[in-house]
Amino acid sequence: MLSINELVRGKRVFKQETDGDYKYLALDADKIRKCIYFDYVIAIKPGDLPYPKKWLRYFSIKPAKGQIVPVEEYNKDDYEYVFMPDFGLRDELKKELEELGYATDDSNKGENFLSQLDEIPEKLLPIVKNIIGLNQKDTTRPITIVDCYVYEEQGEPVYFVVEDDLEVSTISEELTIKFQNMMTHGVYETPTKDKYLYKVNDTTDRYKSESWYVYSDNDANFPYFKELFNLEDLIPYTAFKELQLK
Structure with a gap:
């Protein structure tokens, strides 16, 4: 033995x-591989801006597909926007959402910016783009490199963060x-x-x-x-x- x-x-x-x-x-x-971890940011791929449920958000213990990327596979051009979100709704967006009949009592769940919408109404897209632009200017840590243990479940890679x-x-x-x-x-x-x-x-x-x-x-x-x-x-x-x- x-x-x-x-x-x-x-x-x-x-x-x-x-x-x-x-x-x-x-x-x-x-x-165990070096991976890109979107550290408390939202990443949006080209064409996904109107669809918040497709946005890549920072994750919990077991990230969903696409929320972490091996370093050698990462290409910054794959993402149209990378930014740290507001923890509440800005007044201009809250007002417009309320006028369209959306509930805003929970501040849209704070950091999960607009996550309850299947699609952002076209009328709001210019406001959202402007807010994202402001947030991008304030984003100081868009990505972090971490060690991940990579294994498979049902043929798909799973990333387990082993940083302390x-x-x-x-x-x-x-x-x-x-x-x-x-x-x-x-x-x-x-x-x-x-x-x-x-x-x-x-x-x-x-x-x-x-x-x-x-x-x-x-x-x-x-x-x-x-x-x-x-x-x-x-x-x-x-x-x-x-x-x-x-």
Whole structure:
């Protein structure tokens, strides 16, 4: 059985926090690519201005198709407008929308500028163009380059942001070196062979502390480690059986 540092060879390990819990994702390094992330901006392709639902907006944890682009595929000429949106409706636009019978009580959902409209009425297009032009002048960070783990679902690429300083990311830090330098003292396996338990010493810790990590690759796209505590006396009462290290 492989030791923990051999298991993460060719991987990058990221600490992920979700709902107050932690996992250590072991992701294939060759699937992590530099990508263009539209950082709190709206991007509009030529011809899409009248159709707000086609606009590309900044995304949450799992971006929709087109909201993030590998660096080598990005061409700024593919976008007619890139701008940071207003967080509320400007008075001139709000007045015109109300006159056309559109509800504006929620300020059109703030940063999701005009997102509830299937098509912007032709009468409003000059006003929208003018507002976008003003916003473009104020846009100081039109794009950001980030690391993304790229995998496939139903034949389509999915981009998972592994940066630790973006609101759209659940990653808090990268710990690849920590896992590469762990010394494995024991490996245990369940009878179903779907989980492995590692007893290790963390050589990057000044106290060389002993730790336990369970490893699961049930999700082939997101294999992970999870740290467990106070296991030494419990192992005999579990289904884990010790394996021989290679």
